[in-house]
Amino acid sequence: MQYFxxxxxxxxxxxxxxLLIDLTALTPARVLTGYVVAGVVLSAIGWYAPLAEFAGCxxxxxxxxxxxxxAKGVKTAIEEEGAIGILTGGLTAAAAGITTSLVCGVVCxxxxxxxxxx
Amino acid sequence: MKLKPREYAxxxxxxxxxxxxxxxxxxxxxxxxxxxLLGEVLRQWYLAKGLEWELAGTLTSCTLVALSALFTTxxxxxxxxxxxxxxxxxxxxxFANAVVSAAIEFKxxxxxxxxxxxxxxxxxxxxxxxxxxxxVYGVVLWGxxxxx
Numbered sequence: 001m002q003y004f005x006x007x008x009x010x011x012x013x014x015x016x017x018x019l020l021i022d023l024t025a026l027t028p029a030r031v032l033t034g035y036v037v038a039g040v041v042l043s044a045i046g047w048y049a050p051l052a053e054f055a056g057c058x059x060x061x062x063x064x065x066x067x068x069x070x071a072k073g074v075k076t077a078i079e080e081e082g083a084i085g086i087l088t089g090g091l092t093a094a095a096a097g098i099t100t101s102l103v104c105g106v107v108c109x110x111x112x113x114x115x116x117x118x
Numbered sequence: 119m120k121l122k123p124r125e126y127a128x129x130x131x132x133x134x135x136x137x138x139x140x141x142x143x144x145x146x147x148x149x150x151x152x153x154x155l156l157g158e159v160l161r162q163w164y165l166a167k168g169l170e171w172e173l174a175g176t177l178t179s180c181t182l183v184a185l186s187a188l189f190t191t192x193x194x195x196x197x198x199x200x201x202x203x204x205x206x207x208x209x210x211x212x213f214a215n216a217v218v219s220a221a222i223e224f225k226x227x228x229x230x231x232x233x234x235x236x237x238x239x240x241x242x243x244x245x246x247x248x249x250x251x252x253x254v255y256g257v258v259l260w261g262x263x264x265x266x
Binding site for chain 2: 002003006007008009010011012013014015016017018019020021022023028029031032033035036037039040041043044055056057058060061062063064065066067070071073074075077078082083085086087089090091094096097098100101102104105106107108109111112113114
């Protein structure tokens, strides 16, 4: 059941993104940025943690989950370290994903050739 | 021949191809759902190996990013993205694809101002506004805690 809900919830979150791209003038970059900020907001008002509990990777793999990770990191860091957690919590929680992306980017640029984007 | 606007709109609608919206959404649903399902399979596998909850989630993200980087380097992720739209954009693999494809694409402009700078074209705004929102949340949270 966990797999089913991961698939359905993840799929639906992507459909919302598709509707935003097709029906509004939002560019993909704006949709991604909006999703991360929306993830922070949804996490802040306490809606995203139950969804992540329920749908697992269906909620954490889309970029909304990246926002949730940032917000959760800030919350945990403030509880543990006080005010400095406002500044350290977010990126600390997101460090693994960002670092992997950046390292992969540089390594792949050594070996990769430019492809037709279409 | 003069056409009234409504008649013109009707004819345009009849002549234009059917809206791809439904097809786009189906692609987005199945590809996006599939990527999340793959993530869930990975996460359960890490959990079954005895990893902690948090660590399993982190490793799942890293694995998906690395897989996306591999498929981007091979030129396959872009082919999927042409069909899947938001289905391949919204998951974290889309974020990784944006970073890696720009890193490769702009290496002709140099290691520093090409690869180094351009890989943040999409990742930059995502990190900047995500962090900003998180800091605002942190200030509010801390302020509420201080008042109590």
